[in-house]
Amino acid sequence: MEITGRDQDILRATILCYIKTATPVGSRTLTKISELGLSPATIRNVMADLEELGYLEQPHASAGRVPTEKAYRFYVDHLLGPTLSAGEGDGLLALRFTPSEDVTDTLQEASRLLSLLSHYAGVVVTPRFSSQRFKRVEFVRLGERQLLAIFVSEDGFIQHRRIEMDDAPSANQLRQIAEELNSRFRGQDLHAIRATLVEEMREHKHRYDQLMQQILDAAQGSPTQPPGDLYVEGKTNILDFPEFAEAEKMKALFKTFEEKYMMMTLIEKSLDGDGVRVFIGSENAALGVNNLSLVLANYRCGEHSYGTLGVLGPTRMEYDRVIPLVDQVARLLGEFLTHPARTDRAAG
Amino acid sequence: MEITGRDQDILRATILCYIKTATPVGSRTLTKISELGLSPATIRNVMADLEELGYLEQPHASAGRVPTEKAYRFYVDHLLGPTLSAGEGDGLLALRFTPSEDVTDTLQEASRLLSLLSHYAGVVVTPRFSSQRFKRVEFVRLGERQLLAIFVSEDGFIQHRRIEMDDAPSANQLRQIAEELNSRFRGQDLHAIRATLVEEMREHKHRYDQLMQQILDAAQGSPTQPPGDLYVEGKTNILDFPEFAEAEKMKALFKTFEEKYMMMTLIEKSLDGDGVRVFIGSENAALGVNNLSLVLANYRCGEHSYGTLGVLGPTRMEYDRVIPLVDQVARLLGEFLTHPARTDRAAG
DNA sequence: GTTTAGCACTCGACGTAACTGAGTGCTAAC
DNA sequence: GTTAGCACTCAGTTACGTCGAGTGCTAAAC
Structure with missing residues (x-):
């Protein structure tokens, strides 16, 4: 055999x-x-x-x-084992990576870099917000019964969520809540914070129960709101490959790209370890197309949090080139997100 | 002749x-x-x-x-004149329009509605933020020299912008600035606010000069940041028309969709009056495809601010059906955005 | 003068047949 | 175990004939 x-x-x-x-x-x-x-x-x-x-x-x-x-x-x-370590050197890659001050811009840039260097499509999924370290929350009243909660993570991700309320808390109450959360929980991730608070609420019931609950739910994200975002750059690269020359295949590909949410959950679910992993053809059946492959790796973002990035291309992909590339970009991006100052100085 | x-x-x-x-x-x-x-x-x-x-x-x-x-x-x-007034009645349309509490969700929903009813692609461009009425600003410190400014408009649009600073103002200073802006300028649009402040600064120079300037610039949006957003729903509808059956045409269409920014500026520039306007084929040359037509109308968003929405389809479009549709959706959306409570009650 | 019928002509679409060439499987020889 | 030779297969291309939708023009009818 x-x-x-x-x-x-x-x-x-x-x-x-x-x-x-x-x-x-x-x-x-x-x-x-x-x-x-x-x-x-x-x-x-x-x-x-x-x-x-x-x-x-x-x-x-x-x-x-x-x-x-x-x-x-x-x-x-x-x-493929022996070839892999022989990547084209981190130095060259780092030169072409131009991170921005804005984290989401940086992620998009990483996606663009992946697409550019691989000649396929680059994909980046943002880390789950709820697993990131909390830095600060701020509230803005939008109306009688509407509140805007702005969550900022240590790594610079920002999310705002609208909160519908039954009671309208006063400005003072809000400030109080914000201050409490900000001073007590900085540096912890939202999962942990939520657990702590739920425990606490059970012991001493106080006035803000319901509101607090809503705020935390908002921070976790509802099931209808996707827990992160997906950047796909260089879709058109894939169009030029002969396997998608026929109109039917191309249409299917088009529809795959339309289903951003589908693709994101697929990518998110498929990876939870270290290192590069490759998903070939029908292993990505959820995409609705069976001649695509994904080369994925997690990138580190802070200490506990991970996002996923990689390359999407035809099954007939130059794995020997793409795998080390994905590996390197994941490292590079992780490096930058975890120690922005150092990389920043190096790049600037 | x-x-x-x-x-x-x-x-x-x-x-x-x-x-x-x-x-x-x-x-x-x-x-x-x-x-x-x-x-x-x-x-x-x-x-x-x-x-x-x-x-x-x-x-x-x-x-x-x-x-x-x-x-x-x-x-x-x-x-086409006589046919146009005979739309299929606002009532039916309003029933299928399910606005959300979130403004951007509502816009996306409008785009989806346009796509669904026209069988072409629906497009919606958000209003330029800087022309909307200011409601509130809030600051969050992101680091030593980074600030996050969150602007909320009366109509419920939210934008956050990162601001780089030379000096780090104290928490107190920031609160003071926010409070001043919030109490003095609520209800005015950002253009007007900026003008007022520039004038004022020239007269009494005070401490916050530079910071204030940066905040205002951020609010206006930089040239690299697009001034709004574009939602395109139902792209795949267009794929099924025979004019895009050939792979080449389809590829060109694909590339058009990729260039979101191009499309947005085209749409934004092409309209600044009331009523529906139609752009046919090569009139949209900027799209890179010459067999597409756009049926566009502005929708009202508050008193002074407008966004644009419409339908994108092949030149061979059912204008007689699409033009009244776009007209009605623009009215409906405008109605909702300007008097959310009333429409809300009617819909809920 | 406008409208219509008739007719020859054009040209893409479609189907069939023949040809080409890249590639295989098998067998026999090295 | 490896190779040379040969018959066979089959997609792709070209060539050719047919079909039919549609035109332009001319002459007759209204």
Whole structure:
């Protein structure tokens, strides 16, 4: 069942060739391109074996072979190890990264960088706000029964939420609440704060119960409000690949991009460890398209909080180039978000 | 040079037929469809005249005729007058409009409504913030030299802007400034406030000069920050029309949508009066596509401020249906934004 | 003078058939 | 185990004929 050394070489060569040309790879082509010194007939035999094992398939009887998802999976998991560390050096990358003072701008910039350097689409999901460290809250009255709560996190993310109330608290009450929250909870994340307060409320019931509850709920975000945001840059890069040349495929791709929310939850759910992970083709079935791959990594944002970024491209993606790129950008962005001053000085 | 009554009828019939079928219209087809009681030969003669005048053209010698932009222009300007008032009644429309407490959600909802009812794409541009009436400002310190200013308008729009400072004002100073601005300027628009303050500063120079200046600049918005936002809903509706069936056309459309900023400035610039206006084909050259039309109207938002909304579709658009729709949605939205309570009660 | 019928002509769309070439599988020889 | 040779397959392209929608023009009818 396992694949021998030479078979692996041929599989790798087939995949690389297909990634480059997007056309089925024939045995003759491989003899020319690869340095294996084998005749077409030999390669044909091997390819027939690989097809039987499910790594290659033929679009039609008299065509060359095309790698299956299983092949890409194997390639990424087993054939790519040694190449990966040889990224093009962080230094060069850092030069092209121009972070802004505004965190969301910086994230968008990271997305743009990913798209630019990968030639695919760059994606960045903001960290879940509720897992970030709280810095400050401020209230603004919008009307008799409406309040605007502005939450600022230590890392510079800002969210405002409208709060509907039954009672209208006085300006003083609001200031009091804000001050209490600001002085007591700075540096903790919203999850923790919420837990503490819920506990506390149970013990000493005081006047602000309901309002406080609403404020905390608002901070957590309601299920209808997405918990973060998604930046996708360079969508049009993907259009130029031949796999989306037909109108139908293109329309499907278009619809995928429209469903921003779908894509965001997919990306958010799919990753909760360290390092780069690759999701190939139908592993992203939720996208509604089965010839897209995602190369994702978490980036650090402060001590406890993570967001996700990566590259979206055709299954036939240059994984060997993209994986180290995603890794590096994630590190770079994490570095900047966690120690803005240092990176700032370096970049400015 | 002018077109006689019967010629107009034939032109109208041709346009209507082409809008419906998207295929070149022949003389025979017209005799069947229209109620003119004329033979194909007669219609051929008239069509030949219309072609000479630039209202029709033939894709190739032995095909039917297709309306030119000039024809659509003429149709919209002169042949559509009587039909327009006969919209499908505001009542029905109002029922399908479900405004939210959040203004931006409401705008997005309006865009969705436009897309849903027109079967094209709905677009909404938010009002320029700087022309809205000021309600309140609040400051949050983000760091040693960073300040967050939150501006709230009377109509419920919220904007926050980061401000970089040389000096760090104390919490007291900030509160003082906020209170001064809030008590003195409520209800005026930012343009006016700025003018007043600039004047005042020239007379009595006081401590906050520079900071105040920065705050005002932030409120106005910098040139790099777009002055508003754009919501486009139902992009995929447009994909299904045969004029975008070819991959190339579709790609161009895609790229148009990517350039959100371009589209927004185009829409913002093109309208500054009352009522519905129509921009046909190459009149929207800035979009990079020349077979799209825009039907736009301003909506009122408070007393002095306007935003723009409308429908984006192929040149071959059902103007007779879309124009009253855009008109009505603009009114409805304006009504809601200006007197939220009244509309709210009616809808809830 | 306007309208209509008739007719020859044009030209894209569609379908069929033949050809080409890239690529395979198999068998036999090295 | 590897390679050379050969027959076979099949998508893609080209060439060609047919079809039909539609036109322009001319001459007759109203």
